[in-house]
Amino acid sequence: MQTEDVLRRENVVLRERLSRLTEATLRIGEDLELDAVLREVLDAACSLTAATRGGMTLLDDSGNSLEFISSGLTEEEHQTVVNLPSGPEFFEYLTAMTEPLRVVDASTDLQSLGIAELPFSVDSFLYAPIRHHGRQVGNIYLGNKLGESPFTADDEETLSLFASQAAMAISNARRLQDEQRARADLETLIDTSPVGVVLFDAQGGKPLSINREARRIIDHLRDPDQTPEELLYLISYRRSDGRQLSVAEFPLTRSLTTGETVRGEEIVLQSPDGREVSTIINATPIHSDDGQVVSVVVTLQDLASLQQLEQMRADFLAMVSHELRAPLSSIKGSAATLVQSGVTLDPAAATQFHRIIEEQADHMQDLITDLLDVARIEAGTLAVAPQPVEIGQLIEAARSSLHSLAAGGDMTIDLPPDLPLVMADRRRISQVLVNLLSNAVRHSPDASPLHLSAQTVGVQVEIRVKDEGDGIPEEQLSQLFRKFSQSPAASGGSLPGSGLGLAICKGIVEAHGGRIRAESAGLGRGATFSFTLPATEVPGTPEPVVLPQVVSEIERGTKRRVRILAVDDDPQTLLHVRDALTRAGYEPILTGDPDAVGRLITERRPHLVLRDLMLPEVDGIELLDLVPELRELPVIFLSAYGGDRRIARALEHGADDYIVKPFSPTELVARIHTVLRRWTMSTAAEPNEPFVKDDLVVDFAARRVSLADNPVRLTQLEYRLLVDLCKHAGRVRTHAELLRSAWGPAHPGRSGAVRTVIKQLRRKLGDNADQPSYIYSEPRVGYRMAQPEPLDATHR
Structure with missing residues (x-):
């Protein structure tokens, strides 16, 4: 029991x-x-x-x-x-x-x-x-x-x-x-693909999934109130030879009805109002186990970029054939004369023909070298090896190369005695100077003087070449550094030049982390070309008081703890940036999601942000205002476009610099280095004691601005401009000085940017432009900050 x-x-x-x-x-x-x-x-x-x-x-x-x-x-x-x-x-x-x-x-x-x-x-x-x-x-x-x-x-x-x-x-x-x-990886791959991808339901023919590129093509054709389904019934189709297609002949219809796989058909899609897109279309049916078509995948490739590339190729071939034909004709004519004349030709004339052959052969070699340089610049593979060098040595070498060309006019050189060394590839920067000086001589009257000067601007040195020659119309300034661009005189055919020299100068300077620009008051009033190079050290620069680990690591060349956040929806660009940053010793933080920027800044605490200028669903410039965390960090934009207006808009919203794609690893690292140095130097140079005027208090140590004890939220750009005005209170600051101080040398250089930010500052400070209390206007010159009050014990 x-x-x-x-x-x-x-x-x-x-x-x-x-x-x-x-x-x-x-x-x-x-x-x-x-x-x-x-x-x-x-x-x-x-x-x-x-x-x-x-x-x-x-x-x-x-x-x-x-x-x-x-x-x-x-x-x-x-x-x-x-x-x-x-x-x-x-x-x-x-x-x-x-x-x-x-x-x-x-x-x-x-x-x-x-x-x-x-x-x-x-x-x-x-x-x-x-x-x-x-x-x-x-x-x-x-x-x-x-x-x-x-x-x-x-x-x-x-x-x-x-x-x-x-x-x-x-x-x-x-x-x-x-x-x-x-x-998720597949969806991301499809969504970021440069080819449009649309998945259609076989039953109703409705689109089930549309990737970003396909949506862009559809948005170009449809009206704002139209759906993609409605657009399918409204657009017309034709082949590249002009023959119209019926709906039954369209690749999607054929795949849905017959299960046919369509490959590489070139079709023009046209909306009722005439807008059109040339595409290459593929359509692939997806079958069920019993052989029924359940869906169709359609890919569309916009041919606009390929057509543009084809036009550029045609223009390139036309330019090369034209530029090579002239020296070849001279060489052939001189050689034929020498052969036919035999021993009867005068020795002096024979020598002249030999000289023509040599000069024209040199001209052809220079053209081929320029073409190779342009190809390297466009591919982002132009190699430079910067080393500390004196500006005077570079200028003297360039002047010696141009001695015979510049003999007709005087050249004045103005170099301050305390000019710092610059980081430069001697051969490449000498090439830039020779190109700019040659350009100035070609477009100046005989005996017209040239002026060459240099000055320290922040953490860079600016070199200026000024002439009193033909001048440049304002509307052509923004196009001047593009490939095959020439001045009006050169384009008329009276002067030599392939239109590659200034494009090469721009590529070389930007590979060093600098900027190049042209200024002119108009035709007949001369022109000034200026470019910047990173300084090795700036005399009199105070020690940084913020981001000390960044500065010390940069100066030591280690950069191991310097974290760079890169935001771009293009995976290839992110890989390129990651490899360049890793090789340079930086710690890359990568994301393709704009919504993750604020969180990553909070969690990973980067020292600098690289941002794509064009992001899906949100403008890269607008994100500067939408993400408060970006206001406290230096930002460099990555742009596929080099337009002055868009770049100026980005800089006016607080960006510190920009890089035009494609870019070389050398340029990327140089720009990061320069922006970080400029940031730490500008912060270190802030006054120790607060600026107090009536209700306005600018506490530089706390980086805090208050009005009647209420905090005033400023963008980083607004704060930099206000700090500059406060540092020079009582003195007039010109538009150019404010541009260099707040924007750095990257800005195209128009005073409208200063006026825009001053207007925003006045609004936030409650300052009336007609009867100002803080910021006074000096017409056609700049702005002046009111003198501060003596500090009492409260503000010390």
């Missing part, structure tokens, strides 16, 4: 164990999200065995630990376990075990394994591997059973059975996670 009671009790206990095990198994299968499954598995293991502490590691396919989660540990205890010096060896020791392990006196056994003392006591210990189809996917570790009793054999058996069930749940969750990640 007693035996029956014992068996009955054992059966009750066994049924209870099986019931709890079944319940736990069902519970861990309710969720397929991996993190939730892992947490549920560990909590269930602790509950089944009455363990007060637990841990679990997840293993990859190679058996390496991917993640460690814990239960019953404080955050500090968790970190201590993770960072145990002998922890990796201990986990490897247990991972090698294929059977469960139960230890009654755990503290003694842990010490024998060399495990350092844990931040908590472990009386008993239970371990079980999690295996799925013969492969270990994780481990469960339990310690200290409730009631201070040791773990039993039943606990070991229960944990072993549960681990086998948990293996299935974990594998399913990991498989789902892998599928979701692969799907």
